[in-house]
Amino acid sequence: DVKVTQSSRYLVKRTGEKVFLECVQDMDHENMFWYRQDPGLGLRLIYFSYDVKMKEKGDIPEGYSVSREKKERFSLILESASTNQTSMYLCASNRDTQYFGPGTRLTVL
């Protein structure tokens, strides 16, 4: 079974803090993705990576950056968290289709 894990299930941060969300997959997948999910807006792609050290912007990259130093690990970074980044963050990896992690519910106060 494919396993995608995320570092935290729930996270509370303050405005202006730097936030790191980590994702690890154990299936040697080339591609990894970060989404955010908000009520009424569905899943929106933030960034994705198709190889180590490679990244591409998704639909809503503003305010985020990513890092992929190892194939199995893909990190999402909020350089200076803001309240409008309160959301559910989902990581996924794929070969033929995407497999998701359990999600991190981030609250920015």
Next chain:
Amino acid sequence: QKEVEQDPGPLSVPEGAIVSLNCTYSNSAFQYFMWYRQYSRKGPELLMYTYSSGNKEDGRFTAQVDKSSKYISLFIRDSQPSDSATYLCAMSAQGAQKLVFGQGTRLTINP
């Protein structure tokens, strides 16, 4: 107009009913079609995966793709309270790594 349209519901049906969930899309290049199930406060899990047109059955679930109409469906037979979740459709073109998702339909099965 969104590339993928999905009625967000909510949809509420009695236990044992047949449920029909649908998505329409506008991009004729889409070849791969998926249905994900997402329980509250969890990540989406892959339920069904089909390529091109036709039907695929897995237990109580049937996925149907009609490319001529740009319409996909998920049928749930003998629905159970444990089927209560949000169902997301997703699709992609040949060679594309990114998926395009519908907004999700929130389904409740009442005992």
